[in-house]
Amino acid sequence: MFLIFSLASLFSGTVQASDAQVEIGFRRLAQGNIGMITVVGEDIVKVRAAFLDNQYLFPPNDDGEFVGFIGVPMASEPGFHRLSILIFYNDGSQEYVWENIQVLRTRFLRTSISLPADLKGLLDEDVIYEELALLDAKIKPLSDGANWLQTGLVPPFTKIPSDSFGTIRFFNGDIMQRHTGIDYSISVGTPVAAAADGVVVLSQSLPIRGEYVLVDHGSGLYSGYAHLSERLVEVGDMVQAGDVLGSTGNTGRSTGPHLHWETALGGVWVNPLELTALLAR
Numbered sequence: 001m002f003l004i005f006s007l008a009s010l011f012s013g014t015v016q017a018s019d020a021q022v023e024i025g026f027r028r029l030a031q032g033n034i035g036m037i038t039v040v041g042e043d044i045v046k047v048r049a050a051f052l053d054n055q056y057l058f059p060p061n062d063d064g065e066f067v068g069f070i071g072v073p074m075a076s077e078p079g080f081h082r083l084s085i086l087i088f089y090n091d092g093s094q095e096y097v098w099e100n101i102q103v104l105r106t107r108f109l110r111t112s113i114s115l116p117a118d119l120k121g122l123l124d125e126d127v128i129y130e131e132l133a134l135l136d137a138k139i140k141p142l143s144d145g146a147n148w149l150q151t152g153l154v155p156p157f158t159k160i161p162s163d164s165f166g167t168i169r170f171f172n173g174d175i176m177q178r179h180t181g182i183d184y185s186i187s188v189g190t191p192v193a194a195a196a197d198g199v200v201v202l203s204q205s206l207p208i209r210g211e212y213v214l215v216d217h218g219s220g221l222y223s224g225y226a227h228l229s230e231r232l233v234e235v236g237d238m239v240q241a242g243d244v245l246g247s248t249g250n251t252g253r254s255t256g257p258h259l260h261w262e263t264a265l266g267g268v269w270v271n272p273l274e275l276t277a278l279l280a281r
């Protein structure tokens with residue numbers, strides 16, 4: 001169900017007369033899920049949004065509609081949170097609309113993983129924190145462009161993942177971590193392709209993700225490819241959907257050959273397959 005709000009009934013702040021419409025396709029979103037918003041109107045040049053302390057840029061599609069996706073962090077607090085949308089017009093004016101969105105609790109899968117002795121150092125809190133902090137900084141910038149709005153995302157593999165998004169993992173009985181992506185069990189050396197056009201913003205070895213490539217697809221969408229055996233791209237390389245980034249492997253905190261594929265929107269890790277399905281509509 002789509003709820004269509006006219007700005008006339010919801011605005012506050014600086015306003016101009018306009019026929020802009022904000023379509024919010026949801027009133028509730030569960031932890032870890034993605035919501036889609038469309039903003040349509042004359043003379044709009046940019047649309048930004050904020051939700052749960054994260055910033056979003058809504059890129060325009062071929063029809064001139066500004067389409068945004070917001071992610072609910074897996075560990076966000078259930079309850080009502082304000083979604084703020086700021087619309088910029090070509091005469092320099094702005095309009096602000098907001099809606100309270102209810103965040104619902106998700107029952108994420110829970111699993112136990114035993115790490116062999118040689119990988120136990122990768123449960124060190126400082127190691128975990130440092131890597132997450134590095135990635136958090138890399139997935140925040142809202143660069144221009146969004147070919148992915150037209151092309152969609154192409155998952156690296158079509159097989160069923162061996163572990164799903166958001167799983168709460170207990171390593172060696174106590175250390176708890178959220179699964180930021182999905183895993184494909186794949187033999188070492190299989191080519192891994194970019195899911196959409198973009199620019200490589202990380203290509204390096206990380207303690208937990210092993211040999212890792214992160215691609216900026218524009219407008220706040222990033223995709224990461226972890227535990228590779230080799231990387232074939234460098235930071236700054238422009239890639240197109242389907243370009244090979246490297247090969248699958250078993251590097252980092254990995255207990256068997258697999259590809260960990262993760263996507264972030266507006267600085268929030270979101271389910272890559274949910275986003276793929278939303279973009280295919």
Ligand SMILES: [Zn+2]
Pocket residue numbers: 163179181182183259260261
């Ligand atoms: Zn994984």
